[in-house]
Amino acid sequence: xxxxxxxxxxxxxxxxxxxxxxxxxxxxxxxxxxxxxxxxxxxxxxxxxxxxxxxxxxxxxxxxxxxxxxxxxxxxxxxxxxxxxxxxxxxxxxxxxxxxxxxxxxxxxxxxxxxxxxxxxxxxxxxxxxxxxxxxxxxxxxxxxxxxxxxxxxxxxxxxxxxxxxxxxxxxxxxxxxxxxxxxxxxxxxxxxxxxxxxxxxxxxxxxxxxxxxxxxxxxxxxxxxxxxxxxxxxxxxxxxxxxxxxxxxxxxxxxxxxxxxxxxxxxxxxxxxxxxxxxxxxxxxxxxxxxxxxxxxxxxxxxxxxxxxxxxxxxxxxxxxxxxxxxxxxxxxxxxxxxxxxxxxxxxxxx
Numbered sequence: 508x509x510x511x512x513x514x515x516x517x518x519x520x521x522x523x524x525x526x527x528x529x530x531x532x533x534x535x536x537x538x539x540x541x542x543x544x545x546x547x548x549x550x551x552x553x554x555x556x557x558x559x560x561x562x563x564x565x566x567x568x569x570x571x572x573x574x575x576x577x578x579x580x581x582x583x584x585x586x587x588x589x590x591x592x593x594x595x596x597x598x599x600x601x602x603x604x605x606x607x608x609x610x611x612x613x614x615x616x617x618x619x620x621x622x623x624x625x626x627x628x629x630x631x632x633x634x635x636x637x638x639x640x641x642x643x644x645x646x647x648x649x650x651x652x653x654x655x656x657x658x659x660x661x662x663x664x665x666x667x668x669x670x671x672x673x674x675x676x677x678x679x680x681x682x683x684x685x686x687x688x689x690x691x692x693x694x695x696x697x698x699x700x701x702x703x704x705x706x707x708x709x710x711x712x713x714x715x716x717x718x719x720x721x722x723x724x725x726x727x728x729x730x731x732x733x734x735x736x737x738x739x740x741x742x743x744x745x746x747x748x749x750x751x752x753x754x755x756x757x758x759x760x761x762x763x764x765x766x767x768x769x770x771x772x773x774x775x776x777x778x779x780x781x782x783x784x785x786x787x788x789x790x791x792x793x794x795x796x797x798x799x800x801x802x803x804x805x806x807x808x809x810x811x812x813x814x815x816x817x818x819x820x821x822x823x824x825x826x827x828x829x830x831x832x833x834x835x836x837x838x839x840x841x842x843x844x845x846x847x848x849x850x851x852x853x854x855x856x857x858x859x
């Protein structure tokens with residue numbers, strides 16, 4: 508009832524109002540931080556004409572005049588990188604995103620992300636940027652870089668631990684990727700350890716490494732931790748590592764066992780990008796989706812994307828962290844709710 512009638516919630520619970528005042532402060536601090544680094548805030552389309560091949564499911568609508576299906580965006584990434592191609596060297600967007608997927612304490616069908624792209628840097632540069640951004644925002648909004656979240660002290664001020672995915676799996680699962688001679692031995696190791704790999708008999712070493720990470724590592728990452736060098740299998744937009752093409756220059760960072768953001772050295776090879784898009788689309792179509800390759804984005808890369816670092820994070824999860832909120836619904840003024848049936852005279856339990 509509090510979520511359905513937020514206006515009453517705000518009247519009777521001053522601490523709820525304080526949470527949303529702090530949310531606005533956090534958004535302002537994000538903008539201030541990026542503006543002071545010379546980033547330009549831009550707007551990109553919410554309605555897309557393609558269902559791109561990314562993993563998330565979109566909401567589908569129909570444009571009557573053009574008589575075509577359209578899709579609410581699941582990310583702002585591809586348009587922002589087009590702007591880097593066009594000569595804007597630092598851009599960002601605070602954008603509403605829509606994903607037609609499950610709902611839980613950290614997921615809502617519509618949510619807000621911050622995505623930023625900077626020419627002539629890479630994923631190491633973005634690691635430094637996000638560490639300092641979180642530290643600065645916490646100090647300006649909360650007055651300290653040490654915050655309490657769900658009874659645990661989170662220290663955003665000290666240097667964040669940085670581990671490759673291989674190092675993290677070895678540390679927490681006791682399994683070394685480098686001991687796997689081939690894909691078959693990796694699958695055998697997963698079977699021995701009871702780790703389920705979605706790709707089954709088609710699983711590569713990279714797929715198995717990801718499965719071990721999900722099974723053994725993520726729930727251990729309480730303090731801020733950067734996990735980097737991801738397998739190419741789950742990083743279709745990241746640049747390959749020159750020293751090991753099986754991996755990409757990608758990182759995610761985790762706080763309180765939750766993924767908070769994602770970053771790359773952006774892939775700027777149009778041939779490689781087209782090949783990865785095709786594989787991604789084939790996988791989506793096998794699941795029944797109407798995915799297509801974004802040919803215009805490939806064309807943009809042909810004009811020339813400079814070496815670029817890109818990073819995106821969920822604004823709502825940052826607000827949850829800095830306001831000690833257990834659920835994403837506590838930091839959205841009007842979260843998505845199942846409608847109450849007409850004339851029922853009573854609210855509906857969520858499981859109904």
